[in-house]
Amino acid sequence: MIELHDIRKIYQLGGEEVHALDGVSLTIRDHEFVAIIGASGSGKSTLMNIIGCLDTADEGTYMIDGQEVSDLSERQQSILRNRKIGFIFQQFNLLPKLTAYENVELPLIYQGVSAHERRERVMEALEKVDLAHRVHHRPNQLSGGQQQRVAVARALVTRPTLILADEPTGNLDSHSTKDIMDLLKNLHAQGNTLVLITHDNEIAAQAPRRVRLFDGRIISDSRQDSDSSADGPEHLSDPDHTASADPLSGQTAASENQSEEQPQVSPGSRESSVDRNGGDAQ
Amino acid sequence: MKFSQAGKMAVAAVLSNKLRSFLTMLGIIIGVMAVTLLISLVQGATNTVTESLDDLGGDQLVVSVTNTSKRLTLGEVEALADLDGIDRVSPTLSGRGTARADGNSSDVSITGITASYDAVQGMSLASGRGITQTDVDYRLSICVIGPTVSKDLFGTNADAVGRTLRLSGRDYRIVGVLEEAQETMFGSSNTEIYLPFTNAQRLLSSVNVTNFYVSVSEDASTDDAETALDRAMMAKYGDDDSYSIVNLTDIMDTINDVMATMELLLGAIAGISLLVGGIGIMNIMLVSVTERTREIGIRKAIGAQRTDIIVQFMIESVILSLTGGLIGMVISQGVLTTINTLYPDYHFAITGGTASVALGFSFLVGVIFGIYPANKAAKLKPINALRYE
Ligand SMILES: Nc1ncnc2c1ncn2[C@@H]1O[C@H](COP(=O)(O)OP(=O)(O)OP(=O)(O)O)[C@@H](O)[C@H]1O
Ligand SMILES: [Mg+2]
Numbered sequence: 119m120i121e122l123h124d125i126r127k128i129y130q131l132g133g134e135e136v137h138a139l140d141g142v143s144l145t146i147r148d149h150e151f152v153a154i155i156g157a158s159g160s161g162k163s164t165l166m167n168i169i170g171c172l173d174t175a176d177e178g179t180y181m182i183d184g185q186e187v188s189d190l191s192e193r194q195q196s197i198l199r200n201r202k203i204g205f206i207f208q209q210f211n212l213l214p215k216l217t218a219y220e221n222v223e224l225p226l227i228y229q230g231v232s233a234h235e236r237r238e239r240v241m242e243a244l245e246k247v248d249l250a251h252r253v254h255h256r257p258n259q260l261s262g263g264q265q266q267r268v269a270v271a272r273a274l275v276t277r278p279t280l281i282l283a284d285e286p287t288g289n290l291d292s293h294s295t296k297d298i299m300d301l302l303k304n305l306h307a308q309g310n311t312l313v314l315i316t317h318d319n320e321i322a323a324q325a326p327r328r329v330r331l332f333d334g335r336i337i338s339d340s341r342q343d344s345d346s347s348a349d350g351p352e353h354l355s356d357p358d359h360t361a362s363a364d365p366l367s368g369q370t371a372a373s374e375n376q377s378e379e380q381p382q383v384s385p386g387s388r389e390s391s392v393d394r395n396g397g398d399a400q
Numbered sequence: 401m402k403f404s405q406a407g408k409m410a411v412a413a414v415l416s417n418k419l420r421s422f423l424t425m426l427g428i429i430i431g432v433m434a435v436t437l438l439i440s441l442v443q444g445a446t447n448t449v450t451e452s453l454d455d456l457g458g459d460q461l462v463v464s465v466t467n468t469s470k471r472l473t474l475g476e477v478e479a480l481a482d483l484d485g486i487d488r489v490s491p492t493l494s495g496r497g498t499a500r501a502d503g504n505s506s507d508v509s510i511t512g513i514t515a516s517y518d519a520v521q522g523m524s525l526a527s528g529r530g531i532t533q534t535d536v537d538y539r540l541s542i543c544v545i546g547p548t549v550s551k552d553l554f555g556t557n558a559d560a561v562g563r564t565l566r567l568s569g570r571d572y573r574i575v576g577v578l579e580e581a582q583e584t585m586f587g588s589s590n591t592e593i594y595l596p597f598t599n600a601q602r603l604l605s606s607v608n609v610t611n612f613y614v615s616v617s618e619d620a621s622t623d624d625a626e627t628a629l630d631r632a633m634m635a636k637y638g639d640d641d642s643y644s645i646v647n648l649t650d651i652m653d654t655i656n657d658v659m660a661t662m663e664l665l666l667g668a669i670a671g672i673s674l675l676v677g678g679i680g681i682m683n684i685m686l687v688s689v690t691e692r693t694r695e696i697g698i699r700k701a702i703g704a705q706r707t708d709i710i711v712q713f714m715i716e717s718v719i720l721s722l723t724g725g726l727i728g729m730v731i732s733q734g735v736l737t738t739i740n741t742l743y744p745d746y747h748f749a750i751t752g753g754t755a756s757v758a759l760g761f762s763f764l765v766g767v768i769f770g771i772y773p774a775n776k777a778a779k780l781k782p783i784n785a786l787r788y789e
Contacts, residue, residue: 167783170701172700172701172781172782172783172786173781173782173783192705192706193705193706196700196703196704196705196706197703197705199700199701199702199703199782200702200703200704201703205701205702207786211694211697211698211701211786212698213695213698213699215412215413215416224699224702225702225703227402227405228699228702228703228704228705228708229703230402272702276703
């Protein structure tokens with residue numbers, strides 16, 4: 119369970135303040151599949167980095183499984199990243215000098231898993247992503263799709279509860295995109311919480327819940343069955359109300375656990391229509 | 401993470417850029433080479449000098465008389481043996497000459513000695529006998545010769561004992577031949593002819609005792625003996641410019657002191673090159689940290705802790721410095737072996753102490769100059785490292 123409350127992140131850029139996150143409140147329950155969408159620069163990656171404990175918020179509170187993250191030491195945060203979270207990046211972020219096998223093995227080494235068990239689990243993970251035959255290849259000997267599959271194997275080998283994927287298909291062709299999305303959906307089906315960042319509406323439409331960011335704020339949070347094209351009304355409301363409304367909506371969602379569309383702030387109808395179209399496309 | 405895993409990663413990193421790793425090590429290689437070579441050379445030289453002095457006799461005093469107007473007779477010198485702390489006195493009289501026999505000749509140094517010479521300075525005979533009190537008392541024309549003299553006059557394998565040689569027109573019967581002695585920096589007894597002291601006085605037309613050696617009693621200290629001797633000589637000459645007493649132990653101590661200081665000094669100078677080597681390592685490690693910022697970010701993202709990163713980079717820098725140290729030592733051992741082969745009189749070697757100091761220092765250099773880059777790497781915020789291009 120992930121609970122963000124009034125998270126703010128401000129960058130100083132040439133004396134000017136950039137509010138990358140401007141009061142984000144969001145609750146993600148276990149086993150959820152959430153797509154975070156928004157235009158470039160809307161703060162998606164910043165949000166994911168904070169959720170993944172790669173970065174810290176300037177203001178606000180962030181609880182993961184009931185534990186306040188800012189209370190954790192640096193060491194505890196690395197352990198948390200190592201055990202609970204699996205990262206998948208747009209740039210794959212594999213270590214270029216290590217083979218596919220060694221890349222997948224690395225998080226287990228940091229976990230202190232025995233050599234024997236490592237072998238089994240690495241092979242298991244590589245089989246899951248259908249790369250058992252490319253074990254000793256280096257990243258530069260693999261295609262983009264294969265590299266991303268190695269990254270998926272590396273993310274799942276530790277059996278994390280939370281998978282964070284930042285534009286995992288951003289650098290891939292449509293075929294590899296489908297492979298990766300199938301893998302991710304499969305992970306979700308097996309009980310992982312999945313947070314997927316994308317600006318591709320078609321991909322976002324595959325998620326039962328979509329959170330839309332605009333200028334560092336959540337402007338909509340829609341929940342639906344991924345195969346339904348239901349599209350609730352989205353209308354403008356007081357932007358300042360958003361921050362405080364979100365945790366409430368999260369709680370509502372948690373208690374009712376229903377597919378619903380959360381009416382949210384939308385500074386322009388263009389954003390809403392994009393979302394609608396995405397839903398329709400599904 | 402286990403240490404062995406960190407070690408594997410570090411080895412992989414070092415091997416992944418062999419040329420750079422080697423160039424990084426070069427500073428340490430040269431530093432350790434300089435340290436071990438210089439220290440070993442000084443130690444070897446010290447050993448050679450002390451061995452030479454030991455051959456001359458460690459526990460003895462050497463007296464030379466410079467005042468030619470006041471004679472010191474053989475009897476006066478031998479009387480000195482009665483002094484407290486003095487065991488025996490061995491006066492010598494030296495000169496040079498040419499020995500002839502069987503139509504051959506040999507340039508020799510001639511030394512007149514008494515029967516106590518053997519006890520004071522030592523004389524190892526290959527055959528025959530040494531010079532006795534009787535020989536001295538009766539001024540006999542006999543001699544003991546060094547092996548080179550024997551070879552020059554009678555050939556390589558001939559036994560010279562019982563044969564006769566001529567020195568300045570006098571015949572001398574050879575009663576003993578010395579064993580081959582090691583060349584020292586003060587020469588050797590190989591080209592020596594020893595005569596009874598009284599006979600040498602006549603041959604060299606010199607009655608004065610110019611030099612004598614004094615051995616110290618076992619129960620007395622060299623210093624005490626020196627004091628007693630000095631007092632007696634003072635009583636005879638009245639001023640200390642007329643004679644000099646040299647204490648070989650003192651000389652040896654002084655030489656050892658000088659050599660130790662030199663060892664320290666050269667070691668320190670060579671240590672500076674080791675320091676420079678360390679800075680080279682730090683430099684490259686810092687470059688490496690910057691280059692691998694993204695790698696560090698990825699490692700941190702997937703769960704590497706600060707200590708994991710520190711250990712990885714520290715091992716890397718220690719591997720560089722220790723390997724450099726080992727290579728440097730192997731090279732300097734090679735140089736020393738070459739010197740030993742070219743100059744068989746020397747026996748230079750890297751002692752265990754020098755090796756441990758050199759390797760210990762290389763290790764320390766790796767640790768000290770690795771800490772800063774490793775810490776810098778470990779402190780990187782994962783997000784900043786990941787964003788680094
Ligand atoms: N390290 C940084 N320093 C300064 N400004 C930053 C930094 N990182 C992000 N920003 C700014 O914060 C805002 C949000 O950035 P972020 O990377 O989260 O956007 P994004 O939604 O992921 O965009 P994209 O879809 O292009 O990846 C942007 O305006 C960006 O310029
Ligand atoms: Mg982004």
